[in-house]
Amino acid sequence: MNMYNSGNAERPMLFLPMKYLEEVRGARSNVMSLPKALDQRAGLDKIGGFLLSEHVVSVVRLAMTRALTQLTPEVNDKCVAAYKEFMPPCTEWTEVNTMQLILRIWTRMISHVIVGAELSQSNAWLEEMNLFVPTCIKAVFSLRNGYSSSTYWLARYTNNDIKAIFRLRSRVAKLLEPLLRDRVEAVRLRTQDDTGRKKIDLHADAIQWFVEEYTRRGIKPTADQLAQDILTLSLVSLASTTATTLGVIYDLLDRPDSLLEIKQELKQSFGGMGDKISRQALSQLIVLDSFAKESQRLNPINQISMHRLVLQDHTFKDGLRVPAGTDIGFTNEQISKDSATWGEDGDKFDAHRFLRLRETGESADSRAPMTAVTHDMLPWGTGAHACPGRFLAADGIKMMVLNLLFMYDVKYPAGITSRPKNDDAHLTMGPAAKMPLLFRQKGTYGFD
Numbered sequence: 276m277n278m279y280n281s282g283n284a285e286r287p288m289l290f291l292p293m294k295y296l297e298e299v300r301g302a303r304s305n306v307m308s309l310p311k312a313l314d315q316r317a318g319l320d321k322i323g324g325f326l327l328s329e330h331v332v333s334v335v336r337l338a339m340t341r342a343l344t345q346l347t348p349e350v351n352d353k354c355v356a357a358y359k360e361f362m363p364p365c366t367e368w369t370e371v372n373t374m375q376l377i378l379r380i381w382t383r384m385i386s387h388v389i390v391g392a393e394l395s396q397s398n399a400w401l402e403e404m405n406l407f408v409p410t411c412i413k414a415v416f417s418l419r420n421g422y423s424s425s426t427y428w429l430a431r432y433t434n435n436d437i438k439a440i441f442r443l444r445s446r447v448a449k450l451l452e453p454l455l456r457d458r459v460e461a462v463r464l465r466t467q468d469d470t471g472r473k474k475i476d477l478h479a480d481a482i483q484w485f486v487e488e489y490t491r492r493g494i495k496p497t498a499d500q501l502a503q504d505i506l507t508l509s510l511v512s513l514a515s516t517t518a519t520t521l522g523v524i525y526d527l528l529d530r531p532d533s534l535l536e537i538k539q540e541l542k543q544s545f546g547g548m549g550d551k552i553s554r555q556a557l558s559q560l561i562v563l564d565s566f567a568k569e570s571q572r573l574n575p576i577n578q579i580s581m582h583r584l585v586l587q588d589h590t591f592k593d594g595l596r597v598p599a600g601t602d603i604g605f606t607n608e609q610i611s612k613d614s615a616t617w618g619e620d621g622d623k624f625d626a627h628r629f630l631r632l633r634e635t636g637e638s639a640d641s642r643a644p645m646t647a648v649t650h651d652m653l654p655w656g657t658g659a660h661a662c663p664g665r666f667l668a669a670d671g672i673k674m675m676v677l678n679l680l681f682m683y684d685v686k687y688p689a690g691i692t693s694r695p696k697n698d699d700a701h702l703t704m705g706p707a708a709k710m711p712l713l714f715r716q717k718g719t720y721g722f723d
């Protein structure tokens with residue numbers, strides 16, 4: 276067991292051995308809480324109301340997941356369009372900051388799901404999204420460095436970084452207001468429709484899902500409430516997916532044989548591209564899936580998983596006592612490289628590790644896919660809070676990789692021969708974000 280928290284030295288965190296995982300996984304939310312842990316760690320609730328409330332989680336877990344089959348081809352179209360929009364001209368090898376590129380592309384894709392076809396494509400929305408995460412990070416540090424729990428309430432009136440995030444939230448609310456009005460009206464009309472006809476899904480986007488969720492839960496549907504919830508969704512989905520995608524790209528550049536094998540798999544599945552991208556087709560990319568999961572196993576972007584705030588004094592079955600107010604978690608990297616689970620080569624990249632598991636493992640279907648939630652690696656957490664966005668995230672990563680390989684050649688810049696050291700900060704461990712890669716547009720698109 277270990278106490279340390281590089282993210283916030285004033286709030287040490289208890290890192291638990293794996294034997295406690297089952298108990299933490301099964302703990303009731305009034306005993307151990309994820310949203311309260313995140314709020315304590317970052318104070319996001321105090322700097323803009325960005326809280327993983329039940330209705331936010333429910334929208335992702337139920338409505339979004341149900342809509343994925345319908346949305347996948349549309350999200351793929353946004354991916355292709357975003358590559359064309361954000362990739363600079365590159366008929367010759369051209370340096371591009373890949374983290375920024377992928378972030379913009381994923382923003383367009385995820386925004387299609389979150390705010391719908393129209394707003395997601397507007398530059399006003401993109402500008403707010405580009406500002407959002409950096410503004411949030413600044414605000415988190417200002418809150419942490421300048422205030423204590425008794426003065427948090429003052430922060431939004433006195434600190435410029437925190438004022439900035441509230442201003443951003445108001446601007447986002449203004450962008451959402453006309454859409455919200457239309458959707459509230461649509462839900463009202465639909466509720467009035469008692470003809471017994473099958474209810475149509477009016478809009479497959481999170482604005483619609485939130486309005487329905489507010490109606491069910493008796494929450495007042497204001498533009499400000501919607502802005503908080505939409506921004507919370509953006510926060511949990513943007514950085515994690517972008518960083519994981521960049522990690523996969525670096526790992527592919529390090530392994531030309533795997534790159535070739537994956538291109539062959541893509542060629543077989545999507546030789547002519549066109550309108551063939553579907554959830555079903557993506558689920559058949561098992562070589563890419565195995566590769567991306569191995570990339571995630573060796574470089575989990577969160578250093579800790581199952582972060583919980585203990586709300587009541589708790590005694591584990593073996594007698595370990597943890598007082599209320601303790602932050603607890605499990606260290607991702609140690610778990611996912613543990614030689615007891617992964618064998619002597621547990622710290623080596625094996626592109627076929629999960630492919631073999633699919634073919635030979637006794638629990639082939641449940642452990643091998645990238646989206647599997649298991650106890651031998653915890654990139655998505657586990658239990659009641661296991662990431663409900665992982666299906667969209669995994670599909671999104673595959674779409675970004677396959678469209679990149681279809682339209683561009685990519686390589687490291689001169690002097691770089693392998694994946695650079697990860698950026699390591701505040702309990703996250705993202706792939707090096709500043710290093711550019713070289714891109715060249717293909718004369719003829721394809722997976723050759």
Ligand code: HEM
Binds near residue numbers: 515516581667
């Ligand atoms: C590669 C990308 C992603 C990673 C690595 C990731 C990882 C995680 C992890 C570790 C948790 C906490 C689980 C726990 O402590 O038990 C979580 C929760 C969550 N994630 Fe993700 N996530 C990703 C993408 C997404 C996306 C794209 C969305 C939404 C569209 C999303 C929505 C959520 C939500 C709503 C929760 C809270 C669940 C709850 O409290 O029950 N995530 N995610």
